Amino acid sequence: MRRLLPLLALLLAACQSTPPPPAKPTPSPSSTAKIVRPDGSSCPDHPTPACTGAPRGVQLTKVQLNTENVAFKIVKPGTVLDGVHVPGHLLIHADDVTIRNSVIDGDVINSDGPRSFRFTIVDTTVGTTTKCEPLPAIGYDKYKATRVLVQGHSDGFRVSGDDVEIRDSYVKLCSNPGDHSDGIQAYNGGKGLLFHHNTVDQRAAKDITAPIFLVDEKSEDVVVTDNLVMGGTFSIQVRKAKGRQVVRGNKLVDKSWVYGPVDSECAKSEWSGNELVTIDENYRVTSIVGPLVCEGES
Numbered sequence: 001m002r003r004l005l006p007l008l009a010l011l012l013a014a015c016q017s018t019p020p021p022p023a024k025p026t027p028s029p030s031s032t033a034k035i036v037r038p039d040g041s042s043c044p045d046h047p048t049p050a051c052t053g054a055p056r057g058v059q060l061t062k063v064q065l066n067t068e069n070v071a072f073k074i075v076k077p078g079t080v081l082d083g084v085h086v087p088g089h090l091l092i093h094a095d096d097v098t099i100r101n102s103v104i105d106g107d108v109i110n111s112d113g114p115r116s117f118r119f120t121i122v123d124t125t126v127g128t129t130t131k132c133e134p135l136p137a138i139g140y141d142k143y144k145a146t147r148v149l150v151q152g153h154s155d156g157f158r159v160s161g162d163d164v165e166i167r168d169s170y171v172k173l174c175s176n177p178g179d180h181s182d183g184i185q186a187y188n189g190g191k192g193l194l195f196h197h198n199t200v201d202q203r204a205a206k207d208i209t210a211p212i213f214l215v216d217e218k219s220e221d222v223v224v225t226d227n228l229v230m231g232g233t234f235s236i237q238v239r240k241a242k243g244r245q246v247v248r249g250n251k252l253v254d255k256s257w258v259y260g261p262v263d264s265e266c267a268k269s270e271w272s273g274n275e276l277v278t279i280d281e282n283y284r285v286t287s288i289v290g291p292l293v294c295e296g297e298s
Contacts, residue, residue, distance in 0.1 A: 034197070035147065035168050044227040046251075046279065046284045047170040047199045053125035053149025054103050060085040067091060071106070092119050099115035099124050107153075108138045116161060118142040124191065127152035141190055145169055154207075155180040156200065159219070162190035169198045173231070175205035183211035189219035191240065191243070199283055201257055202231025214238045225249050226281060230256040236274075239265030239297055247294070249273040254289045266294035 141161020183200030
């Protein structure tokens, strides 16, 4: 019995001691920011003005317009515009141009007659809030846009050729009387379009077609994934392209359309994981209303 007393005392002390604090839970994917920029700006889900466009605090250098006092034209291949303010349109007439951390008041266009030029645009604001430009904010082919903020434009992105990749960007559309506003439109499109993880808000525009309007017979291999869209006559219109038509993981704000949510080519499209949602004023998804079913051409 004397031998058991020390052991019983140890067991009693262990039971009366304070238990260790519970381990901190591992953050779920939904609580981890999907877009984080070097300046510290971030978005926890889909893009908003908080994590797109010219970074906060960036010092901009205004460039002198060199074309008819309305545009700045780039003619040297490999030009890099970093931290600039173009108080007009930007004309890209040379290959391998890069625009970053900048503000462009007008359009960004890469065509010169029948020729077009490859470029990249990232962390840049295109358009102002003081007027509504009728031409597309960014076009036409062979470009890559990442974390771009488009505002003050009736049309966001135009696709008229091959190799267009648009990611993590935010588009707030406007319209003028007689416009046919679109977030992204293919017109004489080409091969290899990726439109991934973007936000398109068309609710304030009145003369409209769709946030996603990809109905071009010359397009081939169209991929539309993980976007948040709202507004439009029919909000998501994807049809007529050759090759693959992928429409997957997109979220459409419920009852934000005029006629219907979808007018697409259902039998041909790889359609899956699309949902109707509600959002708050910061574009955070507040509820899943239900699946977004493909409707339109069989």
